[in-house]
Amino acid sequence: MAPFREVRDPGGSGTTAPRSVSTEAGHDRDLSLGAGPHFDLRLSPDPGPAPHSGSRSNDGGRDSGPGQKSAFADLPESSSADTQLIRRTLAEIEPISDKVTSYFYALLFVRHPHLRELFPAAMDAQRDRLFKALLTAARKADEPEVLDEYLTHLGQGHRKYGTLPEHYPAVGESLLGALARYTPGSWSEATEAAWVRAYTVISQVMIDAAAENEQYAPAWWQAEIVSHELRTPDIAVVTVRPDQPYPFLAGQYTSLETPWWPRVWRHYSFASAPRSDGLLSFHVKAVPAGWVSSALVHHATAGDVIRLGSPAGSMVVDHATDSGLLCLGGGTGIAPIKALVEDVAVHGRQRPVEVFYGARSDHDLYDIETMTRLEREHPWLSVRSVISDGPTSGLSGQLPDAVRQYGPWNTYDAYLSGPPGLIRSGVSTLRGIGIPSHRIRHDSLEELVGAAR
Numbered sequence: 001m002a003p004f005r006e007v008r009d010p011g012g013s014g015t016t017a018p019r020s021v022s023t024e025a026g027h028d029r030d031l032s033l034g035a036g037p038h039f040d041l042r043l044s045p046d047p048g049p050a051p052h053s054g055s056r057s058n059d060g061g062r063d064s065g066p067g068q069k070s071a072f073a074d075l076p077e078s079s080s081a082d083t084q085l086i087r088r089t090l091a092e093i094e095p096i097s098d099k100v101t102s103y104f105y106a107l108l109f110v111r112h113p114h115l116r117e118l119f120p121a122a123m124d125a126q127r128d129r130l131f132k133a134l135l136t137a138a139r140k141a142d143e144p145e146v147l148d149e150y151l152t153h154l155g156q157g158h159r160k161y162g163t164l165p166e167h168y169p170a171v172g173e174s175l176l177g178a179l180a181r182y183t184p185g186s187w188s189e190a191t192e193a194a195w196v197r198a199y200t201v202i203s204q205v206m207i208d209a210a211a212e213n214e215q216y217a218p219a220w221w222q223a224e225i226v227s228h229e230l231r232t233p234d235i236a237v238v239t240v241r242p243d244q245p246y247p248f249l250a251g252q253y254t255s256l257e258t259p260w261w262p263r264v265w266r267h268y269s270f271a272s273a274p275r276s277d278g279l280l281s282f283h284v285k286a287v288p289a290g291w292v293s294s295a296l297v298h299h300a301t302a303g304d305v306i307r308l309g310s311p312a313g314s315m316v317v318d319h320a321t322d323s324g325l326l327c328l329g330g331g332t333g334i335a336p337i338k339a340l341v342e343d344v345a346v347h348g349r350q351r352p353v354e355v356f357y358g359a360r361s362d363h364d365l366y367d368i369e370t371m372t373r374l375e376r377e378h379p380w381l382s383v384r385s386v387i388s389d390g391p392t393s394g395l396s397g398q399l400p401d402a403v404r405q406y407g408p409w410n411t412y413d414a415y416l417s418g419p420p421g422l423i424r425s426g427v428s429t430l431r432g433i434g435i436p437s438h439r440i441r442h443d444s445l446e447e448l449v450g451a452a453r
């Protein structure tokens with residue numbers, strides 16, 4: 001049987017933690033957690049198969065075998081009562097989530113200062129990512145399969161930050177400390193016990209997923225920039241050569257860290273299907289206050305080395321069907337759409353692919369030449385550009401409106417990529433014209449908001 005590790009001393013980092021800290025709100029807050037919650041995490045040396053659900057994982061397409069059991073199937077019967085208690089806490093902190101987030105990090109760093117170095121020097125960009133992810137996990141507690149997949153990705157993705165199993169109890173204590181502090185009306189022994197049970201399972205799934213991923217993938221890849229092409233004053237196509245093979249699927253994205261902003265990771269979709277020379281390309285637009293995007297567009301040159309995390313995302317082509325593909329790419333969102341087109345071409349299936357490429361002006365259609373070249377090469381491909389904000393001789397308006405003028409689309413699989421506003425209105429338009437939700441694919445809005453800054 002695998003050893004159990006009990007974490008009984010929330011301040012047990014060997015450092016003398018101050019008893020209070022000044023938070024954003026300017027109040028000194030007591031950091032005591034009383035006796036403290038206990039997290040019994042099994043730090044198994046042999047993780048066995050990852051307990052994820054059998055749906056697409058972020059390891060470049062490896063699926064877990066059929067019939068694997070969800071870790072959440074092991075939850076005690078009290079779990080639905082736990083769900084109620086957890087929901088109540090979540091509802092209570094929602095309007096003050098900023099304060100709770102600040103307090104969570106204050107607790108974490110004051111009690112466990114050695115963990116500070118795992119986070120970026122300037123925390124504002126990524127400040128609430130971890131906390132949000134934990135709350136998202138808690139919110140999905142009654143959707144075991146979805147939660148398993150989410151946590152598996154989260155656990156694997158945390159390897160690049162240097163996260164170790166022994167860090168999880170510290171995070172759990174800080175999470176509970178912050179929740180308890182900001183829900184004084186409802187926090188009780190039962191609520192704490194519910195959160196301890198939920199966090200214990202959450203962290204165990206993440207730890208197991210990371211350990212399983214370690215068997216076949218590095219925590220990150222080094223990648224040298226081999227070409228940097230400025231297509232407009234603020235959009236660059238950056239091509240890199242990873243230091244070891246990088247398996248991924250067309251339509252997926254990765255996390256990327258530049259040498260100029262250590263520990264600040266941003267998501268970028270691959271702009272090509274996997275290539276025989278192993279090179280990877282990204283379309284990067286420098287956005288205002290976008291540290292990483294500006295560095296990549298305005299400072300990066302050939303020879304610079306960046307780091308890449310694991311591939312992720314399920315916006316991939318289903319090669320088991322011959323359905324047509326309806327693709328909406330807004331701005332740099334055309335990058336993974338181009339990868340999907342190349343993927344269909346590689347598989348040699350003659351299925352119709354209809355691309356709507358949206359941009360604010362003709363000038364912003366930075367990749368139209370590539371798309372029209374692909375259209376010339378492949379009779380099954382049609383590319384239409386749609387201009388939203390300027391004069392044009394072609395289609396004008398917002399992308400979803402343009403798509404509505406064509407069709408019918410109800411036999412197509414739909415792929416959306418671009419700004420969150422496009423995804424939201426695109427999904428609602430496509431549903432409205434008869435494409436069922438399960439045939440509409442896009443990256444998670446949570447990942448997209450602020451993704452490529």
Ligand SMILES: NC(=O)C1=CN([C@@H]2O[C@H](COP(=O)(O)OP(=O)(O)OC[C@H]3O[C@@H](n4cnc5c(N)ncnc54)[C@H](O)[C@@H]3O)[C@@H](O)[C@H]2O)C=CC1
Pocket residue numbers: 253269285329330331332333334335336358359360361386387388389397398399400416417418419420421422425426442443448451452
């Ligand atoms: N996998 C993905 O979903 C990817 C997403 N992106 C995201 O795409 C965005 C690209 O930004 P920009 O190039 O500045 O695009 P943009 O803001 O210039 O928008 C491009 C086009 O998208 C459509 N659009 C934008 N907002 C819309 C809305 N609210 N409703 C309907 N249509 C809308 C319009 O047709 C517009 O011309 C970034 O936020 C980036 O993070 C980029 C690459 C991949």
